[in-house]
Amino acid sequence: MSAPEAVRCTLMRGGTSKGAYFLADDLPADPGARDDLLLRVMGSPDPRQIDGLGGAHPLTSKAAVVSGSTDPDADVDYLFLQVAVDTPGVTDRQNCGNILAGVGPFAVERGLVPAGDAETSVRIRMLNTGELAVATFPTPHGRVRYDGDAAISGVPGTAAPVVVEFPPAAGPLLPTGNVRDTVAGTEVTCVDNGMPVVLVPAAALGVDGAETPAELEADAVLAGRLRALRAEAGHLMGLGDVEGTTVPKLTLLAPPRDGGSVGTRTFIPVRCHTSIGVLGAASVAAGLRLPGGVGEGIAELPAAGDRVRVEHPTGFLDVDVRVDPAVPVVRRTAVVRTARKIFDGTVFPRPAETAPAHARRPGGRHDSAAR
Template sequence: MTGSEEVRCMLMRGGTSKGAYFLAGDLPAGPAARDDLLLRVMGSPDPRQIDGLGGAHPLTSKVAVVSASEDPEADVDYLFLQVAVDRPVVTDRQNCGNILAGVGPFAVERGLVAAGDGETSVRIRMLNTGESAVATFATPGGRVDYTGHAEISGVPGTAAPVVIEFPPGRKPLLPTGNVRDTVAGTTVTCVDNGMPTVLVAASALGVTGYETPKDLEENLALADRLHEIRLAAGGLMGLGDVETATVPKLSLLAPPRAGGAVATRTFIPVRCHTSIGVLGAAGVAAGLRLPGGVGEGIARLPDHGDRLRIEHPTGFLEIDAGVDPGADGNPPAVRRTAVVRTARKIFDGTVFPRAAAVPAQPQGGNDGPAPR
């Protein structure tokens, strides 16, 4: 990258999130310089992000960094970065399955992957977790087509589907080794199906699980309980001190109200998601398949097939989740996870970040006459 402070960037909606997509080579190589630039690009720290691309919410303050992969089993590498809105923080401690939906189309747009005539599949290595995904999307005539008839809750209108398949990960589905744990006096199920997630019955926290995100965010007693649970669960799941981390996510579970398998309210980690993330839904779906988990007695599972409808504040997300419950001493394991998302290119061009802070000048000395 040159020192001109202008960067090639594509703004995309991926699933129910929105973010800035960059080629790795267009950003500084060092994490500190890269993160400083991204804070200025997004307009953080500022609750409104008025001087940058961010939309004043964690779901619209995200970044994808994409490059050609050296792994023979992947086409591109994808690094997800969450840019805090009102704090000068950029973190890579989580992944994002919604922003993932735009990675394949972006890779084709930037020439990292040659498009097929009809549809294209892009093998993606997710650097945050070391796991992989395959995104398949329409490319008639060798060009990405964002128009289509797929609908996803939380996004107005329709767009072309992006089918994302997640091969079974290498991490254990149950990080604690238990289907149920007691954390901060609350029974939970801790799962990791691409994202460390803690499942809690909403009723155990004195709420219904049907409240609006705004109402839940304004419940200070609930916020204190969730914070306590998250810190304790993070240590139990082997994540260490998660005080400043964005994982694990917490999902509150309640009986479904609209024909789905379960109703959810997910915290990311303080704000309540207006829908649910792809990987958060993958964790919920896998957790519901575990006999003895906290979802037992809450969820209504279908009699056949892997597909589950996860209800959330603005609709639902359908996801295929097949789980082997384990036997003969073998732990439970995920067989298959797949989801349909959509993505759309919003703009492609050059972003001009806010100027870097000028170091304070030392006091003292004769710098000329005092201002009048």
């Protein structure tokens, strides 16, 4: 299939991200041709993405490719693709739990899954890792409902809740086998509850963890330390050379300031997230539940219950996580997100002759077996 002149597309906000959702059959089967097309759809490489759908930030330059699943435990397959903003790169090295929130509604809208009379649960296989998730959302009278009273930090107003539950990940919760490691001279906890994350005490890097993302991004010394830490942690976690990729995430931990469990600042890879990713927060919450981790003495966990409130620059994200530290393994992870359909129609990619000849796809697929 050659790259089409026009493509059916649904633009959706999923959680605190925004992306273009496609049926797999509407895109080229060849990954290189597909990625080149997505660069032209999003308007990359260009820091403003002025000639495409992208919003000039990694959180608004994302794509979901969805199809019916052959896995008996799933209804649909979801491939997440991060489209770089100012470089010609498309990567499948990570999942995105925010864009995931829109996959269930999209699957119903496009007829991949029938809607229930009151609510619908869609079983989703995340092709980036092979892991599963179940999204449940309201479908009164067999139609997806987007309005509601659920509020999430980083998104104005309210919307219908999308409850996303994650079965235990297939890979180890502690990729290095240790609850603490010394990486680039800093004590960290490397954890993977759906997203490889390195937990780092903010004070260990000379910041207090309450700075704005812009302030942290302007700190050249901090950026250098983050790069060195990511490079070493990537090898230690079995991810290989992570230069040019977005995993592992680095999350700085600080005492909570607004009644939550912990304050965070997350880097992707050296740009500071304006909130926090769903799967990243799931990994942070699980890491805080591990005795002996670097979160001890920083986090303030509730005395009862599974909920961990993860504070971030624009609010908080609640994660219900149950950990058996003796194994260690996560028994349950669930979050509440929201999603909204922005438009459904046809997108016209930038002409191929003005686009880069080949999309650069940093690294290979990040899968469970490799972790």
